[in-house]
Amino acid sequence: MSILSSTTKFYDKWNVRGFVLFSLFLQTILILFAPFRKRTRCGFVIFSIWIAYLVADWAANFAVGLISNSQKDIRQNRALPNYDHNAAEHAADHADILAFWAPFLLLHLGGPDTITAFALEDNALWLRHLVGLISQVSAAFLVFNQSFPRNRLWMPTVLLFAAGIIKYVERTCALFLANLDKFRKSKLKKADPGPNYAKIMEEYASKKEAKLPARIELIREPNKESKIARYAAVDEGPLDDVKVVRHAYHFFNIFNGLIVDLIFSFHERDESRMFFNKRTPDDAFKVIAVELNFIYELLYTKVLVVHSKPGYFVRFVSWCVVVASLSIFYTIEKRGFGKVDVGITYSLLFGAIALDTIALLMLAFSDWTVASIPQNSPICLEAINRCFLSLLRHYLKLKRINWWKKKPSCWDRARQVLLRRWSESLNQYNLIHYCLKERPKKKRGPFDRSCRILIDLFEKCGFLKDFYDNFYYVSSKPFEEKLWEFIFFQIKKKSDLADEPETAKSIRSARGGWVLQNTEWTIIESSSRKLMHYIVDVDFDQSLILWHIATDLCYHTKDNQSDTTDNQSDEDTSNRREFCKILSDYMLYLLIMQPTMMSAVAGIGEIRFRDTCAEAKEFFDRKELPKGPKEEIKKVACEMILEVNTDVEPVAVKGDRSKSVMFDACILAKELRNLETKKRWGLMSEMWVELLSYAASHCRANTHAAQLSKGGQLITFVWLLMAHFGIGEQFQINEGQARAKLIVDK
Template sequence: MSFLSGTTKFYDKWNVRGFVLFSLLLQTILILFAPFRKRTGRGFVILLIWLAYLVADWAANFSVGLISNSQKDIRQNREQPNYDQHAAELAADHADILAFWAPFLLLHLGGPDTITAFALEDNALWLRHLVGLISQVSAAFLVFNQSFPKNKLWIPTVLLFVAGIIKYVERTYALFLANLDKFRKSKLKEADSGPNYAKIMEEYASKKEAKLPTQIELIPEPNKESKIARYAAVDEGPLDDDVKAVKHAYRFFKIFNGLIVDLIFSFRERDESRMFFEKRTPGDAFKVLAIELNFIYEVLYTKVVVVHSYRGYSVRFISWCAVVIALSLFYTIDKNGFRKVDVGITYTLLFGAIALDTIALLMLAFSDWTAASIQNSPKRNFCIEAIKRWFLSLLGYYLRLKRINWGKNRPSCFGRARQILFRRWSESLNQFNLIHYCLKDGTKKNRGRFASFFRKCFSLLNLKDFYDTIAYVSKKPFEENLWEFIFVQLKKKSELADEPETAKRICSARGEWVLQNNDWTTEGSSKLMHYIVDVDFDQSLILWHIATDLCYHTQTIDESSDEDTSNRREFCKILSDYMLYLLIMQPTMMSAVAGIGEIRFRDTCAEAIEFFTRKELKGEKIIQVQEQACKMILDVNTDVDPVAVKGDRSKSVLFDACILAKELRKLEYKKRWGVMSEMWVELLSYAASHCRANTHAALLSKGGELTTFVWLLMAHFGLGSQFQINEGHARAKLIVGK
């Protein structure tokens, strides 16, 4: 009983102080660690940020309630008869400092600049935050009112009220602007009725009745084509300057940010973008895409749109000054009546608020937005231009720290730390392999005791998918030559996509374009085509995934082959495992095209596990076991189609993939991997273009995906159905003549 009594007393004494400091700690975690979620897809980092994001608002709200209850208790004790006068004065001072803490919680509810929403769905809750703004400001005001007018700290408290309300309004307004419905409406252009058709036709009819030779001529928009040509001519050459890359990325962000809400664009915008990217090297193109996606991320998940404006700068300066002045006033006030611990906590809150605002200011100053706005600002006098050039050079050094480190150039320890702190996305591809999964998860011999125990525990908690992600998903560094290969393949297709119908046909192709419009066309193409056009996309993906694995593990590298063929072999393996990861572990990425992919995957795994259980697989390493397993699958007689033997109840495609692999093995080594590598790029681009735009945007906050880069590159190359507006003519002119 004494232990419970002591615990209760300790809680009553330290609850307000503890929760106020806990709220400040959560704000520090969010402002420092929130940017890491766009740089890594690791679950524990995302989980830490998610917990801090959820608990931060609760901690601030709960602290306001505790302060209000504490003031109520103080007021009731002071109203009791025979209450000691000195104790009453101490209680009054304590109530004053509690009222001074309440506006800090408004600052915390306003949240840091680095995160306003954890997920896209949070932006739709802006109205709830508006109601929260009203209720929390009212609660904090009531806390302050209970100590007024005898409050010795009323002036700094009012100043903090101003700062807290500003921060809370900023967050609510940022959520409002990032709401996809509002964002879509803000991107819509003014309604264009076009030339007055009725009036022109009236004049046309009257001229015809008068038997005058009349015709209607469309007049092109002035200088549209010349502007595109001038822009392309000026921007030729490599983007060695990172600041220049930011300028181009910002330009295309302003044009194409409507992609995330499925808006359509003009062919002029397509031509301008395509002309720019066709002249870029793959590395420069990737750099521009990474910066452009970073702009999209910050618009949707941070306060950057609200803060990065003259009005935002002014309001933020007022907020910062209010906190600094409050600190100065508190420093000068006589603190004899305050407890030392409360004074220390107050200083911690004040310096913490200033430090967080200063960090936010530095992050904003050294951001892509600042680099873009400085370059786009009008030229002024010599001194201002000199300052701008100096700051841009400083920004250029900072932006160089954000350059991607391609997988083949492994960095030092310092280099790895630099990547984690400054990179723009995760710079890796997740890998998930069906045969490896079946060998490790399905057979007890290869699973191990501890793995079996943990698997059972997670299964009982209905968290098997989470366990599979941890146990069987690996990461592969994203290599420059892989991106170059993807870029070249899409660039070739863009050169053929002058007509909208051709562009749509290319985007809808999921392998047939490679076999029909390529040097790889052979007598066996019709047999391969069956595994593309006659099956669903998810079925085709699993078929080609298993066939790729069977070919990869059962044939040694041809020493006579060139480097390009060897690279293509590796590309097939990487893209194959990456696409299966998306299908199984990221179903939202494939929701528009996946169909019953998970059922096929499960049935295929069940058949594979049953097959492996009957075989005796030997090997010290899993890779050796995997090679044996692939050879055993290929040794199975497949003269009769599996459906003719098994029926169609099971959706397994294990031995259908075996038949496909045997057909591929009939091709010459170079041709085999040439067909398969381009096939996988086409499957990747199909999935990227058919994934919902808001899903691409959602994954930007989880480290990003290669499919999002491919989706944006395809849009810039004009590959897709987004370009439907013809802006080639500004008006019509009625010509009357002989």
């Protein structure tokens, strides 16, 4: 009982102090570490930020309630008849400092600049935050009012009230502006009724009645094409960091409507196509990365509110108000205030100033500040380029590492996280590897049985099984420049053919058939028909799983004897072989582990995957697989699959009850192995880029936007690259191409 009473006494004494400092600690965590969620897909980092984001508001709200209750207790004690006068004075001073702490919690509820929303859905709750603003300001004002008529800290408290209200209003406005419904409305252009048809026809009819030779012509808008050409011709050489940011901001202002499914004019398409056709893959990647960073900050931070003239002014005023509060508190006589309370108050004041200073520095050295400097200010641009971007890149220069050749040091990893704009990695998920690990073991020890029981329990709780699979079976590979160059040139080659909207639409809708029909890899007609069957005659999810398994079977088994050693040693063929493997595992990861990204095209992909895994486990259970490294086991397993007689199609033997495609993929792999090595991997690599492009263009735009706060995905880069090359259905408006004019011939 004594332990419980002492614990209660300790809590009653330190609860307000503890929660106020805890709230400050959470704000520090959020402002420093929230930007890392766009740079990593590490589950621990994202989960930690999510917990801090949720607990931060709760801690601040709870602390305000504790302060209010503490002041209520002080008033009740004052009313007691035998209450000590000295104790009353001390309690009054304590009430004053508690009232001074309340506006700090308003500052904390306003949140840091680096995170206003954890997910897109949080932006839709802006109205709830508006109600919270009113209620919390009222609660804080009530706490402040209870300290009157005697309050020695009323002046710094009033100043902090102003700063806290500013912060909370900033957050509410940021959520409102980033709400997708509001954003969509803000992006809609002024209604265009077009030429006055009725007036022109009246004039035309009157001219005809007067028997004058009248006609109506559409006159092209002058200089439109020349403006597009001039912009595309700007900075034709390599782009430095400032130019990358400037061009990214230009296209961000045009294409940010993609996230709310708006359509664009053909002039905007032509401008983007002409610019990106003149860029190297590396420069194009940098521009797209910065453009996606702009979109991320638009949706998840206070950037729209802060990066404006009113925002700059209000932020400066807020910082000055906090400094003024610190100065006034420093000059006030501290007699009567507890030393601990004074120390906590200084911590809150210096903490608020430090957080605002960090926010100001982030504001000054952000991409938005670089982009907002006028192009005709070369001195400013050069200063930023040399003093910030180039200097930072010089001392923290990040070179892409061949991770399989050189293990990166801790400093390399730190530089990578600090400088990159997305995770720069591709998650990998492999069906055969999963089935080999999950297959039943004939000889089970106590540990194996315990693991099996645990996995069975996870399967009954679906989210736990997903977490387990993601942790245990999903690996990660660094994103290589060679892979991006290959994807870039494949999409660029198709964009050269996409001059007409119909052609662009057919390219966008292709999921492998375009490669087979228009490929440079000449194959015999019978093989082409057989391969086409696994593309056009099956659903997308079925095609993806088929080609994934076939890629694995070809990758892990020896080539046919007819292949030449020259082809096998060819560097381009070797690269394409690796591209196939990486994209194959990445696409299966999206289909199974990121179903929301593939929901528009996934069909019954999860059912096919589960049935295929069940058949694979059953097959491996009947075979004797050797012990050894996992790659060797996988190689033997693939050879065993290819040894199965597939003269009769599986559907003729099993029927169509099971959706497994295990041995259909085996037939496809055998057909692919009949091709020469160079043709096989050349064809398959282009096939995988087309499958990736199809999935990217059919993924919902808000899903792409949601992934930006989780480390980003390669499929999102491909989606935006396709839009910039004019491949898709977003371009449907002939804006300003022509205007009608009535002409009377003489």
